[in-house]
Amino acid sequence: MLREIRPAIVFIVALTLITGVAYPFAITGIAQMIFPYKAQGSLLERDGKIVGSALIGQEFASEGYFHGRPSATTAPDPNDATKTVPVPYNAANSGGSNLGPASKALIERVQGEIEKRKQENPWAQVPADLVTTSGSGLDPDISPEAALFQIPRVAKARNLPESQVRQLVAEHTSDRFAGLLGEPRVNVLELNLALDRMAAR
Helix, strand or coil: CHHHHHHHHHHHHHHHHHHHHHHHHHHHHHHHHHCHHHHCCCEEEECCEEEEECCCCCCCCCCCCCCCCCCCCEEEECCEEEEEEECCCCHHHCCCCCCCCCCHHHHHHHHHHHHHHHHHCCCCCCCHHHCCCCCCCCCCEECHHHHHHHHHHHHHHHCCCHHHHHHHHHHCEECCECCCECCCEEEHHHHHHHHHHHHHC
C-alpha cells in the first residue's frame, strides 16, 4: 500500500514544484528581461509618482480632462454586505452590467448618457463608446472619434486652441496592430498626462 501511495505523492510534489514554482518564476524572469514595462503592469508616472496603469481605465470628472467609457463595475456596500454600490473601474470586480439590449434600465442609462454628452457638444453625433460600457468595465481606451468629440470641452476648460488639443489627440492615437488587428484607439490616461505636461510648459 505504501509503495503505491509514495510514487503518487512524489509525482504530486514534483508537479507542484514544476508548475507552481519553477514555471511561474521562469516566465516572470523572461518577461522582466524582454518586456520590463509590460511585466511591471504598464505603470505610468507623473513627477516620479505612479498615477495608474495604461491597461486599466480611471474615472476623470474634471471638464479639463478627457473622459473614458462608462464603467459598470461595483464593490460591496460598506453598510450592507448583501448589496453593491457603483465603483467605476474597480479592477477587483471586473465585469459588464449584464443588461441586454431590451433592458429598460440599460436604455434609460444610455439615453441619460447621450443627453449629458450632447450638452458638451450639441452639434456632433455622440460616439457609442462614450455611452456604453465595455465587457470588462476597465477599458482604458476610447475611439479617436470619442476623443475628438470631447475636444471643444477640454480646450475651453484649459483655455487652449482646439487645434492644439486636436494635434495632441492625433499624436496619442494608436493604429491597428500590424495594420490589421483591433481598432484605432486613444489611451485616456496617457492623453490626460500629455495635457498636463502641455499646461506645465
